[in-house]
Amino acid sequence: MIYTNYFLKFFSTSKKLKFITILLVMNFSFISISFPQSNFEFLNINENAKIKALGGNNVSLHTNQNYYLTNPSLLFFSKNKNILINHMKYVLDISSSSILYTDSINHLGKYGLGIKYFSYGKFEGYDVFGNYTGLYNPKEFSINFTKAIKFSNFIFGTNIKYVFSKIYDKANNAILIDLGGIFYPTNRKDITIGINISNFGFLLSKENISLPLYVQLGTTFKPKYMPVRVSFTLNKSSEKLSLNDLYSNSFAQFLSHMNIGLEILISKNLNFQLGYNYKINQELSLTNNRNNGGLSYGIEIVLRRFNLNYGRVIMNTLNTSNIISLNFNLKKI
Numbered sequence: 001m002i003y004t005n006y007f008l009k010f011f012s013t014s015k016k017l018k019f020i021t022i023l024l025v026m027n028f029s030f031i032s033i034s035f036p037q038s039n040f041e042f043l044n045i046n047e048n049a050k051i052k053a054l055g056g057n058n059v060s061l062h063t064n065q066n067y068y069l070t071n072p073s074l075l076f077f078s079k080n081k082n083i084l085i086n087h088m089k090y091v092l093d094i095s096s097s098s099i100l101y102t103d104s105i106n107h108l109g110k111y112g113l114g115i116k117y118f119s120y121g122k123f124e125g126y127d128v129f130g131n132y133t134g135l136y137n138p139k140e141f142s143i144n145f146t147k148a149i150k151f152s153n154f155i156f157g158t159n160i161k162y163v164f165s166k167i168y169d170k171a172n173n174a175i176l177i178d179l180g181g182i183f184y185p186t187n188r189k190d191i192t193i194g195i196n197i198s199n200f201g202f203l204l205s206k207e208n209i210s211l212p213l214y215v216q217l218g219t220t221f222k223p224k225y226m227p228v229r230v231s232f233t234l235n236k237s238s239e240k241l242s243l244n245d246l247y248s249n250s251f252a253q254f255l256s257h258m259n260i261g262l263e264i265l266i267s268k269n270l271n272f273q274l275g276y277n278y279k280i281n282q283e284l285s286l287t288n289n290r291n292n293g294g295l296s297y298g299i300e301i302v303l304r305r306f307n308l309n310y311g312r313v314i315m316n317t318l319n320t321s322n323i324i325s326l327n328f329n330l331k332k333i
Helices: 003-012 015-030 049-053 072-077 243-247 251-255 278-284
Strands: 084-087 094-103 109-119 123-126 132-136 139-151 153-169 170-183 191-203 214-221 226-234 257-264 268-276 295-300 306-314 320-329
Touching: 049 084, 049 268, 049 320, 072 109, 072 139, 072 153, 072 170, 072 191, 094 226, 153 295, 226 306
Parallel strands: none
Antiparallel strands: 084 094, 084 320, 094 109, 109 139, 123 132, 139 153, 153 170, 170 191, 191 214, 214 226, 226 257, 257 268, 268 295, 295 306, 306 320
16 A cells, blocks of 8 residues: 555656656557467576565566666666676476676776576487487577666666577577666655566577567565565566456456565665565466465575575475575675
């Protein structure tokens, strides 16, 4: 209720906020075409411990760490000479890792460089006659360059990435682009609205495959006198979805694309995160037990030059995903 009153207050008094809100809602509502199944789906899986603990997706949470793979405009808030290392143990032998670096130089300003690696584990290969052909390791990776610029209370960012995928004997590569934006109606930045449209570009390989277009819209809000921060994020990929689902019998479908995250700010050195992902609950929970599927939680320890995050996502009663992130400021304080 506090969030609603706060938002409506600025909506009624700020023409900028009214314009950007209408624009974002129209954008998310009109992009309701059905996208075919695509390659490079690993690009839509986040391996950051804090983001995972907050529900798995977030395009509006701004900190001084390197979160620009979730939204390139978040690069603006990152510190110079900052390095972030993420590792996620996903499901079974599947894992994902990334290294993100932020710095600035003359004539270019602040920029981000990142590498993301996704492994599906090792598999035994056999031919059509059942003869053993050896082990193979399906893997994918991306190399990213990120830049962001600020105009008043608006921040725009872009991420250009080279993507490579090899699944068994087929390999594909592409040049893809992400476009993101952040808007904050107050100078205290206690409420932010973020949008990210990712993975559109062109293939370098000859395979006739589609690209995993992904649209995310979210907001993060911190009440002035409360030690909490709340985030809501809508995610849209290959399935058909529009805001019209709110007024139909498909509300559950609309809800399945929403992530909810709550950050509890214990002190300047210790934070806790809680999250819920409805889609994980519906798709990965066991048939007769959906009690905990989709829940996530984590902890953040903030030191002088280090930030250590641990996150855990409950897939179902048998499987969980564990993620760890280490952020280090290379600049001497």
